[in-house]
Amino acid sequence: MKQKIVIKVSMHSSKRRAEALQVAAAVDGVTSVALHGPDKDKLMIIGDGVDAVCLTKALRKKLCHASIDIVEEVKDSPPGKKPVPELIICCQPPQVEYYRVVPDPDPDPAPCTIM
Numbered sequence: 216m217k218q219k220i221v222i223k224v225s226m227h228s229s230k231r232r233a234e235a236l237q238v239a240a241a242v243d244g245v246t247s248v249a250l251h252g253p254d255k256d257k258l259m260i261i262g263d264g265v266d267a268v269c270l271t272k273a274l275r276k277k278l279c280h281a282s283i284d285i286v287e288e289v290k291d292s293p294p295g296k297k298p299v300p301e302l303i304i305c306c307q308p309p310q311v312e313y314y315r316v317v318p319d320p321d322p323d324p325a326p327c328t329i330m
Contacts, residue, residue, distance in 0.1 A: 216263065216264065216288060217246075217261070217262070217263050217288070217289040217291075218261070218262065218263075218265065218267075218286060218287065218288050218289060219259065219260070219261050219285070219286075219287050219288075219289050220258075220259075220260045220261075220262075220265060220267045220270065220283070220285070220286050221251060221257050221258070221259050221260075221283075221284040221285040221286075222239075222257065222258045222260070222267075222270065222271055222274060222281055222282065222283055222284060223252075223256060223257050223281065223282050223283075223284050224256065224257070224258055224274055224278055224280070224281045225256070225278070225279060225280040225281075226255070226256055226278070231278060232250060232255065234277060234278060235258055235274060235277075235278055236248050236250075236258070238273050238274055238277050238278070239258055239260050239270065239274070242260075242262070242265060242266075242269070242270050242273065243264075243265075244262045244263050244264040244265045245260055245261075245262040245265055246261050246262045246263065247260070247261045247262075248260050248261075257284065258274075261289060267283055267286050268283075271283055
């Protein structure tokens with residue numbers, strides 16, 4: 216079950232925001248983490264099978280104050296309409312070099328002439 220969790224965390228600096236994002240991203244099952252709200256004081260976590268209580272406890276242990284605002288199930292898009300992915304070609308076809316093999320006209324070579 217995919218779910219969206221919004222947790223309010225007291226973050227006063229960019230260092231605290233980075234720590235909160237790292238803690239949330241390290242939890243098993245998390246798909247995406249983003250800052251949310253007008254003051255960027257809420258974490259929006261989307262994931263499959265994420266335990267909101269354990270995540271909040273981990274944030275409290277690392278950053279002090281954290282409280283759960285919203286936990287809701289994420290609805291997928293209707294099954295009839297699926298987005299069509301764009302094809303992206305990222306490499307060129309390999310360059311091929313042709314070599315012509317020329318047979319030696321003298322079938323019996325002379326002995327070594329170095330000496």
